[in-house]
Amino acid sequence: MKGIMLQGTGSDVGKSVLVTALCRILARKNNRVTPFKSQNMSNNSYVTVDGKEIGRAQGVQAEAAKTEASVYMNPILLKPRSTMDSEVVLFGEVYSTYSGRSYRERFYQKGMEAIQHALTELAANYEYLVIEGAGSPVEVNLNDRELVNMKVAQLADVPVILIADIERGGVFASVVGTLQLLSEEDRKRVQGIIINKFRGDIRLFTDGVSWLEEYTGVKVVGVIPYYDHISIEGEDSLSIHNSLIKEGKRNNTGLDIAVLALPYVSNYTDLEPLAAESDVFLRFVKEKSEFGHPDAVIIPGTKSTFHDLKYLKEKGLDHVLVNYTENGGTVVGLCGGYQMLGERLIDEAGSDTNQVGNEIHGLNIAPLITFFNAKKITIRSEGKLVADQWKCKKEISGYEIHLGKTTATAANVEPFLMVGDRPEGIYINDGKVIGTYFHHLFHNDEWRASWLNKLRTNRGIPQREVLDLQEFRDQGYENLADHVETYLDVEYIFHTIEGWKENG
Template sequence: MKGIMLQGTGSDVGKSVLVTALCRILARKNRKVTPFKSQNMSNNSYVTVDGKEIGRAQGVQAEAAKTEANVYMNPILLKPRSTMDSEVVLFGEVYSTYSGRSYREHFYKKGIEAIKKALTELAKRHEYVVIEGAGSPVEVNLNDRELVNMKVAQVADVPVILIADIERGGVFASVVGTLQLLSNEDRKRVKGIIINKFRGDSSLFTDGVSWIEAYTGVKVVGVIPYYDHISIEGEDSLSIQNSLIKEGKKGDNGLDIAIITLPYVSNYTDLEPLAAEKDVYLRFVKNKTEFGNPDAVIIPGTKSTFHDLKYLKDNGLDIILQKYVEAGGTLVGLCGGYQMLGELLIDEAGTDTDLVGNKMKGLNIAPLKTYFNEKKLTIRSEGKLGSERWNCSKKISGFEIHLGRTLTTAEDVEPFLMIENRPEGVCLHEGKVIGTYLHHLFHNDEWRASWLNRIRKDRGMQQCAVLNLAEVRDQGYEKLADHVETYLDIDYILDVIESWKGNGQQS
């Protein structure tokens, strides 16, 4: 399998986005291409068709590559549980929990084996691989046991393109410094440089390109202008919040939907379909002073329900949410947010708090108790709505990733869904309050339109037609690919891929 690896001079220089773009560009050229990232750190998961968990970014990149996502595209997923510990998901399943130091000391050999296995499996199905690095390849204090940058390029034996973010400033120093700190062997792999996020007249940077090429001996293969219309999903909560917020104020003609901001939020990508709706404005609420008078509120998922529920209470949002529901407000709790709606949370196995039997009172909005189990449930699910109040004829599909088992404490509680005769979630107050474990609920176009139109009706606003999210997403990939291909020397990159002989050599 032939390929290329995109590494960066630092974090957030645009590696994920450019890998996504390159995957779509190659797919449009009828190449069987796959994304790959050896190790991802993110609480935004993607569930594969066989019910396994990988980083969300690789699921998105697979869509751009027009291929089905699988665990070999991201064999190692680190899901932060605290500032010190992360849960390690290996080939889609929970493997263990490590501190940063113990992970480096005890997992490295296992990680190398996983990377080799994943690349071998991908080679059986694809002709090209586009590999994403992480952070910088010259973190000199970590490089002896790194699993994400030049070690991966060596294992895969592919050339490297280095990405630098000019918006940050210091682009010349970041490029030169990175190359200088690489070993001679690794430096030979770097066959191109991309200057990303350029603003203004790119002709003003012509001398800059000439200087970089003359000083480093490496070709600048593209100066990519800043792209304001990225509609693909991000990896972390900060990037996603930035991408979801519309410019300008809501005014009187839009829906104000408040998202409760959680320290250990997971799967913020559940909310991105709402951002695609033209009259929906999402804002992120950290405390009671920011709450205002929203048209609807969403409590998203979390990697630590106990911790984030305490955070809500400490910030006074528990009382605000209770009063909001009592006044007839619209509220949706997703996964961990669903668990918080109940009366009581019990950490039976100590999997959420590391304290077996730990208990905490919930928001007391729904008659529920949640028990935290030892084994995580990770499945794709499809079910029917529990009532006919929604103008939605299609089944609801999504995925579940959770440790908790949530039970109702009252009779005749209406389930939100019926999944293979199993009641799932709750639907209270004539549909004003919904709790569910189902991630990607809002990715169901017909249901999302029905839910929003009920809110629009309450506001006296015009109803909107169903938005086809799949078309919007695919158009987003196409527009991104068009933008990048305009400014990137694709012929040169293809030549580098095809002529690569291995071990730092080209024909």
């Protein structure tokens, strides 16, 4: 298989975004292209069509590549459960939970085998591979057992493009330092440098390009200006605020939606469709003083419901939220946020807290009890809205990733959805309180428009037409590809990909 790997001088330099752009650039030339990231660390996951779990970024990149996401695009997903431990998802299914040290000591060989298998599977189905690295390839204390940077480039035998973020400052030192710390063999693999997130007049960096090329002997293949209009989903919590909050968007004529900023938030891309709505302002609330008077509150999913519920209580946000709902406020709880709405949460299997039988009181906003099981549910789901008030089609699609099982503790509690014969979620006070395990709820265009229009009516502002999110997303991929292609020497990239094997 032919391919290219994008590595960075550090985290959050733009690797995910540029991989997405390259996937679309290659795909619109009618190439069969696939993204690949051997090991991803993120609580923001994506469920494949066969009900398996991979990193959200690879799901998005597959969409940009105009192909169906699969577990081979991200064979290893690490989902942090605390500052020390992470759940390991291998080929889409939970494998084990490790501390950082035990993961390096006990999983390395298994990981290498998984990566090689994934590369073999992708090679059988695609022409081009666009690989994303993680962090920096010169973390010298970790490189003897790394699974995501130069080791992967060696296994796939592809050239590497090094990305540096000029917005951070110190771009020359970060590029030169990275190259000097690479082994001679790995340094030869680096065939280009991209300077990303440039602000101002690019012509002022001409001398910088010349100096880098002369000093390092590596071609600068692009200086990419900062892109203000990016509308693709971010990979993890490092990009959450940039991807969702639009500066200057908030005003008195739009909707104010508060999102509780949970420490272990997961699948925050559930909220991205709301950010696409031009009159919606999303803001993240960490303190009581920030709560204000929102039109709606969203409690997102979390990788540790117990931990984040305790966090809300420590901050006093539980009392603020209860008072808000008692005074007619609108609240939506998604997955872990849905579990928090209830009366009690019991870690029956120790799967959330590692303590069998651990128990905590919920927010007591809804008559619910949640038991945490040992086996995770990971499925794509279709449901039908139960209430008649929604001015939209009844069918709702989404996916479920959860350990808990939540049931009502009171009679005649109306569910939010029916999934076949199974009631799902909760619907209280004409939809003022909604709880559901359905991730991607807001990706349902008609329902999202109906929910927002109810809020707009409450505020006395005009209702809006349905926004076609898929069209919006696809246009976002096109715009991103156009932007990158304008400033990137794409012909050099293609030549490097095509000529690597024969010249290597």
